Amino acid sequence: MEGDQVTLPCRYSVQRYGRSSVCWGRGCGALWCSGAILQMDGSRVVSKTSEKYRLAGNLRLGLVDLTIGNISRADGGPYCCRVDINGYFNDKKVLHTIQVTQAVTPFPAPVGPHGEKSDPYTDRYPDSEPLPLLEEYTLNPRPNHPEVGSTNAEPTPSLPLHVYSPALYLSVSLLFLLLLGLVALLGFKRKLHQRCSFRGSLAGREPRHIIWAIEARRPVEENIYTLD
Template sequence: MCPVVVPIFCLLLFLRAGEVLSSSDVAVTATAGHNVTLPCRSSSYKSGVHVCWGRGECPFTGQCGSNEIYKWDGRVHRMSDKYQLTGDIQRGDLSLTVVNVTMEDGGLYCCRIEIPGLFNDEKNSMWLRVTEATTTVPSPVEHQTEPGSAAGHFLDGDRQPIHVPVIMVTSLLLLLIVLISFLVYKRASHRKLKTGSAQQVCTLQERVGVEENIYNIEEPDTSEPCP
């Protein structure tokens, strides 16, 4: 029995070693939310050959096992629209595209191409590493003085610039005009009052002079003539 068991065991080890050597381990990195393509090419692919993709390691025999996610045998068999063959299959491009990758999609994948003959299948294994999408926080917008703008102008949000010096100068001019008008009016009133007082004094003096003249004219001469 031993002479029979040993050759069979050696044959299995040889086949297993050939399977490991024929498979290629590739690492692919993708960002969550994006599409990623897992490469798989065959130079010996012919029309009618079956191809399958699965999660995890490729089985020793058979197809992709219970973890099969995509199969092509002239017709498309896939677990979800998430998985697509977008390459030129007739030229041996059997790469699998995973749409809208999520963190759960990371892990080991297997591409198996069934070649006619005993233990002739081509197997390609690859790791998919998924990284989280980085979100950029927008920096706060600072209100800066635009080039060529005069000092004292500022922006109030999205409103138009307010000209502070113009408002201040206008207010000062109005105040100055009011003050000058008040002084002119006061001075004119003072002159008018002064002129009126002078006229009253002159009139009073004239009346007093007239009364004295009348008194002098009407007073009779009672003195006796000198002898």
């Protein structure tokens, strides 16, 4: 955000390349930094365009970080660290991009006509009373908070028990219908059992056509033989 401080890292191996010249710029040019803002010759800083830029590393160890203080919107964009290494096209390049956002300012408190802080609610409703504290809302309020064991303490009111009548009636009706169905089922099974027992007893004593006639409740015509 605006006003912050940022450090851009950049380092190289002094043991391998020796102390080298380094530049920081707003871009990496063809031969050197374009728009150079800070330059070093391997042992010290030789130039910088503003006091807001400073070296935040150790040149002897190859630490050449760039610190930018009091960031502004104009400081956003690309940055390039370029280390001069002997040979053609051997320079080391480190690229960074800074994105700066606008600082968020806190919402100012309302100020009265005489410079004092005001409350929007009380200013709009001057005759309103302040709301009671949360601890004043209790399930069993006891006035004046009597001491334990005092006989003047009011008893805690009990909550009335409300029964939902339609639901009770519906439950009783369903239970009654269930009992009727159970009795009817038991009677049907008993009647079926008796009928099967009756058929079994007749099957052992009478012919099949007589049993069928008895069940169908038809008159039975027996064969009558006349002997001369």
